[in-house]
Amino acid sequence: MSPVGYPNFLPSVVPSGTFPAMEFGRLQELYNRCNPDEPLSPGDPRNVDIDFRGVRGAHWTNKLARQIELSKTPVCQLFTGLRGTGKSTEIKRLAARLSDPKRRNLLTVLIDADDVLDLTVEIDISDVLALVLLHTERDVLVAEGGNAEDALTDKPHRRLWAWLSRTDVEIGKVSAEIDAGAKVGVELNLKTNPTVRQRVREIVARHPSTFVRFVHDELRALEARAHKLGRSGIVILFDSLEKLRGTSLTWKPVLESAERIFSTGAPYLRLPVNVLYTIPPALARRMVEPPVAFLPMIKVRDKEGTLHPEGVEVITELVKKRIDEAALDEIFGKTALRDRIRAIALWSGGYPREVVRLLLTLLELETFPVDAKTLERELYRAGNAYRSVVYDSGAIPWLATVKRTKQLITTSDQEREAADRLLQNNVILRYLNDEEWVDVHPSVDGMRELAEPSPDAKDAAPEQGV
Incomplete structure (x- = not known):
């Protein structure tokens, strides 16, 4: 399994050859189009009207x-x-x-x-x-x-x-x-x-x-x-x-x-x-x-973990609104572009800000195109912050139960405090189909500590749910 979490994030295809370094002025322009902290007005050409696709319920x-x-x-x-x-x-x-x-x-x-x-x-x-x-x-x-x-x-x-x-x-x-x-x-x-x-x-x-x-x-x-x-x-x-x-x-x-x-x-x-x-x-x-x-995340996987193509398509459009297709071909390689964006979409858990933040990180690299190994390394590094929050929460058995049940159920003050902190830090993501459900951020999904909930966590009687 990839250290990123999901085994199928990244295909093995690596484009042959490399492009010359991107012209600096162009790279700088693209970089500043990918500010994750900049709220977009509805009329901004980078804005994507997500909800016509039904991916947020x-x-x-x-x-x-x-x-x-x-x-x-x-x-x-x-x-x-x-x-x-x-x-x-x-x-x-x-x-x-x-x-x-x-x-x-x-x-x-x-x-x-x-x-x-x-x-x-x-x-x-x-x-x-x-x-x-x-x-x-x-x-x-x-x-x-x-x-x-x-x-x-x-x-x-x-x-x-x-x-x-x-x-x-x-x-x-x-x-x-x-x-x-x-x-x-x-x-x-x-x-x-x-x-x-x-x-x-x-x-x-x-x-x-x-x-x-x-x-x-x-x-x-x-x-x-x-x-x-x-x-x-x-x-x-x-x-x-x-x-x-x-x-x-x-x-x-x-x-x-x-x-x-x-x-x-x-x-x-x-x-x-x-x-x-x-x-x-x-x-x-x-x-x-x-x-x-x-407001839920874009659904890139359903509650059972099955790929949701419409959500990946929305993330793809979001990426292309920030970086034009010719530049994307240069950054990821034309033959690998579709797979690279899919990997980013799945790693983000459908979180638009994470997608834009990762684009910013990739544009800071000095060599293009970004191959599979480089992208996997950058995804893993980006996930370190989430994994640190999990370790600091002191509630790994409880979080394992959240991962397994897709429900936010707390049975103690410690778990309620952990839920607050993990929600605030985006470790727990919320989705909406016909029903609301939650999941852990994909960057922590593959942590060994979350592989199985403890017996105590499995048997705990629920007190409060979503």
């Missing part, structure tokens, strides 16, 4: 949009997925659809938590709602023809600071700075000033109902302004909250802070306008109401 833009389009009352949705699965692209598609004058004609407010929050520290309801109010105010102002920067001095935001100042003298000093014209606002301070952030949280903790009522009243007034513009209402899409993960030392309290505000129906996050929040993937298995929509 649903058409996800439609799935997310229909509840908001059909409901006459405000909807609160939770959405998650591993980083790099196309979640942000789906949210941008959703924003375009919901704002379409021929459809729901909503004024769409898109917030990127990565830009406005410190995602390495614990989160609080005050952080989320203050930013919701600020960004909604900004977008309404822009729609009215105003300047987005005036949101810091417009009435809703000034009233928020006035409310905070009445209950805390120190926070009032920040409010005075804003009144004096300084461009200092809650958005900047919540991300960069832990003292202000903590003080705001303490004020809200003493008066949670009053704070929530204030935000709701202001949002209703902002929606009335949207109606005057001919919009049917407002929808807020709060993206990137799924990136809340803390550091190696703080990931658990950070995740627990997210659970506190999103669990038990997320009562304080339900708004008088439509809203969608992304949440950390590890929370999806803990949530009952509202249900969490989880």
Whole structure:
């Protein structure tokens, strides 16, 4: 068996001869087209509309949009997925659809938590709602023809600071700075000033109902302004909250802070306008109401491990959108191109970000075409990070059971903590056919330690499932 995990990743065909080194400028251009951390807009020529192929179990833009389009009352949705699965692209598609004058004609407010929050520290309801109010105010102002920067001095935001100042003298000093014209606002301070952030949280903790009522009243007034513009209402899409993960030392309290505000129906996050929040993937298995929509991987193998050709075809298209076919022939060799892409698709487990990241790694090589032995070596190296997470988890017998059963069942606090960590680190991947199921990342599938679950793991009574 190959050390990569699956025995049939790589065929034995190796193209004869080598091409001259690729021209540097061209190589550099291709390299920068393969940034795995760059979210693509729906109109980006590198973007692939995956869901017309049925390889993720649903058409996800439609799935997310229909509840908001059909409901006459405000909807609160939770959405998650591993980083790099196309979640942000789906949210941008959703924003375009919901704002379409021929459809729901909503004024769409898109917030990127990565830009406005410190995602390495614990989160609080005050952080989320203050930013919701600020960004909604900004977008309404822009729609009215105003300047987005005036949101810091417009009435809703000034009233928020006035409310905070009445209950805390120190926070009032920040409010005075804003009144004096300084461009200092809650958005900047919540991300960069832990003292202000903590003080705001303490004020809200003493008066949670009053704070929530204030935000709701202001949002209703902002929606009335949207109606005057001919919009049917407002929808807020709060993206990137799924990136809340803390550091190696703080990931658990950070995740627990997210659970506190999103669990038990997320009562304080339900708004008088439509809203969608992304949440950390590890929370999806803990949530009952509202249900969490989880963006799955591209299915390259089915639950029984059989090759799913449609999924491999989608990965092939994804690769060709990043690197043109002539360049791919040069990088992999024309006769071996199909097999090389198939090997990458199977190793990735249908994880789009892994495919793009691996392309980046291969473009860093100095010799082309990439033969079977070189590709296998690079796949193995890329899998080292996943195998390290498995060893560090201390839950190898439990993970062996996940591999065998394709279910995420935990029977102890240790297993629940391991599940959280392994989901957050992409070791466990989620899929959707008619039913949801999980599998381990292919790079750990061949580990000897996962070959057979321990007797204790086999006999454990399930407590909680996907």
